[in-house]
Amino acid sequence: MTANAVVNPLPRQERTESISDPVATMVRLVRDTWAFVEPHAGRVAEFFYATLFSISPATRELFPVNLQVQRARLLRALVHVVQLVDRPDDLIPFLRQLGRDHRKFGVVASHYEAVGMALLAAVKQYARDAWTDDVERAWAEAYTIMARAMLEAANADDGPAWWTGTVVERQRLTRDLAVVRVQPDHPVPYQAGQYLSVETPQRPRMWRYLTPATAPREDGLLEFHVRAVDRGWVSRSIVATAQPGEVWRMGPPMGRLRVDRKAGRDVLMIAGGTGIAPMRSIIEHLAQWGSNPHVRLFYGGRVRADLYDLEHVQDIATTNPWLTVIPVLETESRIATAERGTLADVVTRHGAWPDHDVLVSGSPPMIRSTVSRMLVAGTALDHITYDPFTVD
Known part of the structure; x- marks a missing residue:
């Protein structure tokens, strides 16, 4: 266990x-x-x-x-x-x-x-x-x-118990945030939005869940966004010391975040911090088609640095009219188009989102507060999807 x-x-x-x-x-x-x-x-x-x-x-x-x-x-x-x-x-x-x-x-x-x-x-x-x-x-x-x-x-299950992959790049964006790209020896059969358990050589037997931030690619390359958290042995070691050439092990894909293009419902995505990873993966997957449900992405954080991937998803939106990106900031307004407040505040300010499929991803407290506020606002429980996310 x-x-x-x-x-x-x-x-x-x-x-x-x-x-x-x-x-x-x-x-x-x-x-x-x-x-x-x-x-x-x-x-x-x-x-x-x-x-x-x-x-x-x-x-x-x-x-x-x-x-x-x-x-x-x-x-x-x-x-x-x-x-x-x-x-x-x-x-x-x-x-x-x-x-x-x-x-x-x-x-x-x-x-x-x-x-x-x-x-x-x-x-x-x-x-x-x-x-x-x-x-x-x-x-x-x-x-x-x-x-x-x-x-x-x-x-x-008769598939592999794990896949191995080699780190090819670590890009440190801030003191506590890094993008790590891993090339698996064999493609990992995940779906856009799913997450994987990962073991690094620095922390043997300390498996942690990470979500690929890109849709499945032909070359199999995986991109992980990792934030170092307090007392997070694995996340802190990845951000600080992950090096090209080291070998990771990755368990089978898990998770329920997905968009059903045939459901006939528009989609509300709510992402906090590195919770953008599964949403970006799903959005990249949807971008393969010209026609999609309308997707509204609320991407929030406390300060501007928390929205580290904003430009990337905004670039996707410029060529995909079905996607609308709304930045949300809690304590500053350095983005002219950003709405002010917590994600729970801003999303429920817009109403109960009837006839929308709702996907939520972020820190455990953000998921708790956002889902609870949406239920109080009248959002249907069976329209909300979130993974039983883990903490490092």
Whole structure:
């Protein structure tokens, strides 16, 4: 299991409607228990890892040598995914992708069993009197749904567990932002808008998700936009030290961001910072056709430097009348055409965007605030797509 945190920005009440009573009860018990345990998350994580490595010492090899930075990430990811069991149409496809992605670790059925046992033991330890037979059954059922979907997908996939590629260029745009181009040995079969898990030689076994910023090309070249984040061991090392010639490993493509040209609906894209990467990839893909749905891209950041790729997408818009680009700045107005405010402010200022397919990409807080504000404004939940994005 990777140690990446899954973002779940939707209000709970939005996710528990129209589900059967047994599932609703399971979801409620899992969430209520975690709310009780969450203040002790650090100690829960320590207990989880100690239990996991005791039950299955072989699982230690799935993780980096230094667990300090990501000690709670696996536990947090497991809990968030378990809490999503009331949205099977969204959760199951994601879990299948995740199961295929986990093949790169050599994960087998016994590892899933050990992780489940350690998860329940850790939550039980700190739930204390709140842990009942019904609660244990709910957690076990939720985890079983998750593990079964992942394992079935992994067993059914006969493609490569990973691809290797060589860094051909690192272009450092700012102190904390770099564009890295990687030439895979064999083309990676991703679709525009999808992301990949990446392992670099500087941080072995510390896989992180990166999104190609270009549509699939004939030569297979991948372009990644990487921002160094606080305590981000992988992102900071890529921005500072990635060099031409080093070899990366890349897992199977994942993600749901896409545009259905035949759906008959216009498209609203909302991108914050490096969240422009999947949107740019999709836009480049759409540019192959002369006729497309009308796409409005709100591209936002705190300051002008956050909109580092603005000129590129504006250039695409000049020759593709179906694309409109609206820059958004929070704290300055150095762009005459920029709208002022957060992306959540500006997008909802324009209304609820009926009859639009909405794609959202950016930092976890940006996704949470934007999606939540759009739901309050009246945007239909089933028209909003965002990936359960990860943090470094």
